[in-house]
Amino acid sequence: MARTVIIEAPGGPEAYKIVDRAVGEPGPGEIRIRHHACGLNFIDVYQRAGLYPLAMPHAMGMEGAGVIEAVGEGVTHLKVGDRAAYASMPPGAYCEARVMRAAQVCPLPDGISFEQGAAMMLKGLTTHYLFRRTTPIAKGDTVLFHAAAGGVGLFACQWAKSEGIRLIGTAGTDEKCQLALDHGAEACINYRSGDWVAKVRDLTGGRGVDVVMDAVGKDTFDGSLDCLRPLGFMISFGNASGPVPPFSLATLGAKGSLKITRPTIFTHIADHATCQQMARELFDKVLSGDVKIRIDQRFSLEQVADAHRALEARETTGQTVILP
Incomplete structure (x- = not known):
């Protein structure tokens, strides 16, 4: 028994x-x-x-x-x-x-x-497939990672740093932002302290990030799309704030021919x-x-x-x- x-x-x-x-x-x-x-x-x-x-x-x-x-x-x-x-x-x-x-x-x-x-x-296996099996991510590329002080987030911060990938995190407190920084994030934004989309744009010189990794879901989805560069890749892999509502595929075209996937481990x-x-x-x-x-x-x-x-x-x- x-x-x-x-x-x-x-x-x-x-x-x-x-x-x-x-x-x-x-x-x-x-x-x-x-x-x-x-x-x-x-x-x-x-x-x-x-x-x-x-x-x-x-x-x-x-x-x-x-x-x-x-x-x-x-x-x-x-x-x-x-x-x-x-x-x-x-x-x-x-x-x-x-x-x-x-x-x-x-x-x-x-x-x-x-x-x-x-x-x-x-x-850890989730982090592996995010960085190695979902879309090509090269040394020097920029990734936006939500909930960067959470379970997968701290793996992702370290993994990115070990492979020369620039990771911008978001978190809900200054303490959690510091935790992400301590684990290898290049920058981390407290999403409660202002317009995090604008801050991501500032950090990338207006270009946007190459890849977004988003396990938060409903609360961050629209903003995540707005953070991507043209032809950027959105990985939606969780629903911590609730499921992403239905949206028009035409939105991806209007925002720069974006790509999106919803993988599972x-x-x-x-x-x-x-x-x-x-x-x-x-x-x-x-x-x-x-x-x-x-x-x-x-x-x-x-x-x-x-x-x-x-x-x-x-x-x-x-x-x-x-x-x-």
Whole structure:
């Protein structure tokens, strides 16, 4: 049996409950992992609230790190006793142990702790696909990144600096702006202190940025388009302020023949070999010191609701882990 956090119907943080669940043995292509730490992400909020519907009842949580306890037939990249970490569908990481598909579970290097592993997989692999797999971004290009002091944001600030990419961030307080600067952002704008679009334009000499990476959604979408140079690329990859309303494609033409995409990490990591390669490149960034994992909040399984309240209130910085 393993303590597992579930929801029985969409709702607020109070919808969470802890149950004891049988774990069982892995089948072909599966592993059983005992968690040492689990990660917290905004996608967990979307799933809990029903924005991303799940069959109910459902276990929750998208990433974790721990030790492999059992390996099913056909699994060759992991063995019993291996340290491992993952970000993967379906949800179910908020638990002591689980059986799951092995394809997206990755061997965790000894130089990375379980807490770091649990805190880095979804956000780090997201950063990987944003900078390496979505549109070409070259040394010297300029990226606008919203919520630059958040979980993915601090990864992005460091990743950009390590590759010579100019990153302009936005954040909601001067303290969060300083945090982004400390992690490698070239500039960071407090969006509560004035016209952030005008400030981005000033910082780029009126040209606009090459790429916008926007996980905020509704509140920043229109302004993000206005920050792009002609032929610039908009990556909308989240909805922290709510879903982006419908808009006319003609708007993209009128604003400079802009390009836009709405990617998800799960498309990028669906192929086993691709996922493992992305993870190795992410681990290399961390082991080299180019990307440091900052864990600012820790909660127990019993405190999952509190963790979600803090995340939704934008009271968190860096990474948050849940400890079984």
